[in-house]
Amino acid sequence: MSKYDGMGLSDNIPSVTIFLPFFLSVDLPFSVKRNEVLVQDILIFNYLPRKQTVDVKVTKNDLYVAVDLDKYGWKDSKGFYVKTVRTQVKQNIKLQFALKSTKIGFVPFEVTAKGPLAGDGIKKQLRIIPEGVARSITSSVFIALDSKNPEETVSLRCNYPESAYMDTASVTATVTGDLFGKALSNLDKLIHMPSGCGEQTMLSLAPDIAIYEYLRSSDKLGGTLERTLQNYIRAGYQNELRYHRYDGSFSAFGDNDPSGSTWLTAYVIQYFYFAKTMISIDSNVIKRGADFIVGNQSPDGSFNEPGRVIHTDMQGGSGNGIGLTAYCVIVLSIIASDYPEYDTARDNAVKYLEDNFSTGRSLYELGIISNALQLAESSKASAAYKLFYDQKTEASGFLYWKTPTPVADTRYWYQARSLDIELTSYGLLTVIKKGRSLATVIKIVKYLVSKANSLGGYSSSQDTVMAFYALSQFATAYPLDANVDLTLTPNTGKKFTANVGSSNALTLQSFELKPNTTILTVTASTDDSGIAIINLICNFYEDPTKVVPVFNVSYTFGFTCKYRTTINVCASYIPTGTSNMAIMIVNMPSGFMFSGQLQSNPDISRTETINQGSQVIFYFNSFTNKESCALVDAYRTSFVTDLKGGTIEVYDYYDTSKQGMTSYPAPDLGKGCYYYE
Template sequence: MLMVSMVLVTSRGGFEETLEEIIPEAGEIPTALTDSATGVRVRQRFPETWLWDSIYSGAMPSGAGNIPAAAFSAAFGAVAKSGEMEAPRIRQNFPETWLWESIYSGLAALRSLYENLLAEGNFLSFLSVCLEDSKYVNSVMGWEMKIRVFVQEEYRSLYENLIPQQHDNCVKHMSSLYLHCTLLFPACLATIPPENNTSSTVNFNRPTNRPILPPGSEVVKPDQGPAVTYRSRLRPPLAGPYAFSRIPIPIWDHPRVFLMHDVASSWLFTNVTSGYNGRAILKPTVPDTITSWVITAFSVDPVYGLGLIEAPTKVKVFRPFFVSLDLPYSIVRGEVVSIPVVVFNYFNEEVTAEVTIKNDGEFEFSDATNEVIDGPSAQRSKTVRVKPNSGAPLSFMITPKALGYISIRVTATSKLAGDGVDRKLLVKPEGETQYRNKAIFVDLRSKNEFKTNITLDFPKNIVPDSEFIEISAVGDILGPSIPNLQNLIRMPFGCGEQNMLNFVPNIVIMSYLQNTRQLTPAIQSKSMRYLETGYQQELTYRRDDGSFSAFGKSDPNGSTWLTAFVAKSFQQASPYITVEERIIEEALQWLQDNQGPGGNFPEVGHVSHRDMQGGAAKGLALTAFTLLTFLETQKTNPKFKNTIDKAVDYIVKNLEGLEDPYAIAISSYALHLAGHPSKDQIFHLLESKAKGDSEMKYWKKPIPEGDEKNPWHERLPNGVAVEMTAYALLTYLERDLMEDALPIMKWLVAQRNDEGGFASTQDTVVGIYALSKLAEKISSPNVQMQVVFSYKAGSKAQTTINVDKQKAMILQKQELPRKVREVNITATGSGFAVVQVSYRFNLNVTGAWPLFTLDPQVDKNSDKNHLQVSICSGFVGTRETNESNMAVMEVSLPSGFVVDQDSLPSLRISQNVKRVETKDADTTVVLYFDKLIKQEYCPTISAYRTHMVANQKPVPVSVYDYYDSSRRARAFYQPLKSTICDICDEEECKKKCGESKSVTGNQRTSETIFPGGSTIGGDTSKPRSQSSGAGTSSLPMTAASLVVIAYAAIFVRP
């Protein structure tokens, strides 16, 4: 009788777990452990998949005894020892998958045998060998073989004509070949006599009783949703509940088992094949989290079928002594933060623990004298008594002096056990971060050396030590964009048009890489995931009449511009994802219904982008933009030909006297794409509006009178200029003017940010599309370049980046010292590359040349635990217009505060605010306005304190025009003053801050009360009094946290 034993053992840092005596009798045993976590506090977030280990040891015996149901048992033991303890293990956050191991013994030989038989065309022998070794054929052929041989109808006769012995063999071993016969050999079941076919659900999924789709068909979504077919080239990472969530769909897709609901998280999902002695032993370590796991298993035998355990069993993973940290999202350098620590004791006796925070020189310790303790103090310790089955809080006050992520390492030791944790705290410089990027296109196709120098323009009033400088190089024009598809711009993108930033660039990148034969499975997987997400998200902005608008059904009308943009993008995405044709056709029909009698397309919705939707050209740009959509879809929707002809005629009739460079650029591209004879006329008009020289060529609107001294025109790329230059580049490509297009491309490359995008959404979409079309024509497959960056930082130094064919698509980066102010670049070799010098710095002064009024004020009803800040803002206006495009306001909150989510609905229902969202763990609020005018709007943001921070720095607020980067303003507000006495530990503050310290609560060594009312400790704390407002919950007050809920209001200031 065969026996398989699985043992799970771990012993780390003061606790020990054992799982043993798993005794099913058979061969192959898939085992799953899932998390029940009923009433158990989860220590930290653990991954969906912790271990996936497929082990094949030895061959499966040809037979075994009857397979009874197996029983499981598990035992947990916590071992406490007296005397000296070893140094506690420091626990860190672990990756989503720390072990992914698949071991196949003997598969290489089988694979070679199968491939040779197929290559020789010996299908009869192949099927015979396949049947004899059915245990391996599924894994070898189903997952790794590229030749589809099972689904062809002519192979059915091959099997039907097999010699009788082989056919009888298939019938005899039906129990083990059931899966293979149904999935791999449809003919096998077809030839089995009815009396031998004992299964009443042949060709059906047992869990759902639904038909199994034939091999090669579209798969059934395995983890959730209705049982419908869908096409998916690659599953996104951890999209499903199992370890194989990251595996690309195999070349030959088997039908998947449909599950009726989501499956619990699992850390062990293992297939084990026993050896000749019937035993297999596993010794994995359980995840570093406190919870209960449910163990299930079943066994499969080639003769005796399926064996199941009688009932699942549980194993409890627990740590009787551990320490917990709760850190804020970020703090500002120079602020004092209280690091809250809670020590938990689940032993049956009181424990005296020594808690130590270690300092690697990244911060300084502070005390209640409002002074920072200087010196090389490497650590600070406190002693705390923790009652049985209780937790005791304490805190350490530190002042970070290093920027970036600093390590907070805390250990707790006692006579019984010890524990330690290592967490990262983000430390930001004061003020608001400014980003700059200087990119250069290096072309060595006709020469073998290139030299230039770049000067870094840092203002004199930057925040000290806030500089960050980085150099990079990549051997592809789109190289900076490909790895940053989700972060192409630094602006928020939360409306219907901005959501397309998650959509269109992925289409462009996939098309480009596919056409240049550089598309990898990893890039395809990421792009497909963004396409699916962007498509579904964009549908939420669709209206009942088939149109789209920036804020969906909350807008009174659909937008001509956005509907055209979405319809065109959906058509371009249809080769890669499933897009309903009805969605595109209804959008086109809506556009046709709104076409003017003269052929123009007026904007019937809200105007967000004035250069596109209106302006001096009387809507000519919008008509050309909408025409591009119909031209893109005319192959699939030929019924709109009359609409196209009317739009073309309208553009041609309005060319006379046209001066707006934006309308000229987009109309030129539209007429070239339509093949109209007037394309030469408008091309000459386009050339007359060009600016630049032989090195760089671009198109730009004249700076409005009175705004010439605005420094933002030179500091930041202009989104409208990028758009019109991109359309001009596309026109050049339509005329096949490759050499003349290179100066345009160089200017566009120079305008990109370090992430590969531009200033806003529309310019990024059009700019990347234009660059991709040029890159397809000049792609250099033989790049071999050495780029040397020379700089001076105290002494001369240099850094070298090598770009070759193997690393052409990899964006290589290196950091430079912060004191560098000039970089000399020398490139030698062949091919072309994009070289970038990216830098950033912080400013803590108001922005220059503000075109918005901005006045943030802390309301009088704020206190140290509750904040209300009102921000009044309006558009200053120019000689051209008295209202802005869509405007965005970003309100940062002081360190230790987060926004009160209950207050946001009152902002969302305001007629002036179109959308509200948060970012950076609710420490920043983003408000969208259709437009801002001279009359000021004054939204009020409410926040509450979650972490104790003193000496808080001024907090920035910014407002800007989404489509014109020269229109912006920046201001700061000072939160209420908070000293170290307001945040220090009660006992620590008694002598130096006085007995009247305004923090109440029980002794910290006896009890901890968590938000929500859960208590750990022996005594009961009095709950704080309730406030008389709707939505206010009763929360207990502790020395560690005070939560006050308030509500936001909005008003208008004349």
């Protein structure tokens, strides 16, 4: 600091080295399955100039059982397991302690080492998980009360599948007074799936934009919440630009793909356009994207897809379906006020839709066409709307649209198909635009709310984005206040009460229920009018061998030794044809970490790891009835005995009800690896 020149920064950055002459190190694995035995290394580092005798103590805990105390030299003492060692000058010592837990959750693991010269202590949490695959069922209800209907009683249920391990269940009830109250508490994790490509990355952007616009239009935006949403939108925008190609288009993996995608480019510029009043958006990105879209228009007005077929239901089996043209019309209509130079291209596309919508169209195509013609104010909009609306389903107070469900998909009765959520979202947008009664619109909203997951999103990215956009349009068009008193009565435990009003409408109130709760009865009342959303979230693990597959999943072990194993994991698509983009998740055995893919596969566009390498995720372009494989190399980081093995999951990204999974046993780890020993 200078009184003449002010504050400056030195070119020489000082460094501080902190050194402990004596310390402990305990590196726990990411997780261990219940009833597996973890042989945990405890490392003692002694850099003291003198030897010392050290008493090492592991604190007892009711959540685990010590195993093989004599084998590893420990004594059972009051409150501790104790071992005395002699440390040498500037040498390290490795101790081992074996434990097993039958409890699910986090188990404290605390170790101290104390000598006459120095000591240290460490406390960590060991994650104990059950065997099987994690699942969550959410039962939700949207309640709207007024003077004509001031009270309502409903019941929410945990309907577990036969494949559930019931001793793994946990149950939570949540209450909020706003359609997006649950989502606002989970903006960074709306769905239980990876998001490693250009389309999936939009999940971090599009819902935030929809929520921001809704809160702004309803005067609920401001302060910390506004800044948080803007930060999320800004981060999502920057992340999406990683997939912006040299020609102005966007694609699943950017310039690594041979061509940009018409559909993805339209998808991206739609939400960039929405976001331009929220954060700074480069308008040239929107214009170049629109140029790319128009550059892929045929003389008949339809739009072509030169890139990867990501969303086959929208794009059609050949990648050039009428749904793609309808979606491009939607986007060009949205940006028309600022970019009128694309009106001619849009009008030509509208003419193509008008000439081709009436016969031989799937329900999904009719839904998106109807919405497109409404936005474009086409003279044929009413005819398209009637064709679509007449195919609605009304049941149990819901109104929705449902595509035919393949027999294999009926196994996943507890979750709506992603395509049905997307289709019903288009239905809601069209019905709002058409000006149907509030009573009709609320039936659609109730359906969408009832199908949301525990985080407020849905099964995949596209259905989450569409539902959020449609619900935000509803909430803006039909503003409803929160003013409801609730009495909640579980079938186990005591009843409790909650209230939602204007002061806490955006707050997510959460209540832990007993694990064996299966029914929650809710009575809602108001002295005026109001809305409330109640969710019963039922978490559990299920047996993967009892899943009815749409993908065949298999494995074979390759080279395996004491410290390493290789697994060739393969999958194929059982129905005729080709799947959408698919995700394969390989869960490693306890104590193992993914180290790499040993063989390249052009079907795999991306590989990533999570949970400290204990899970590896492969992004497959698609699957057919011919097997496609990944050769996984994994190495041992922690010694675990009585191994339960791991699991392999495969699912269609756009229709997560299309799944396949299997479990595999623990590899034979008896042999030594000569390059380790």
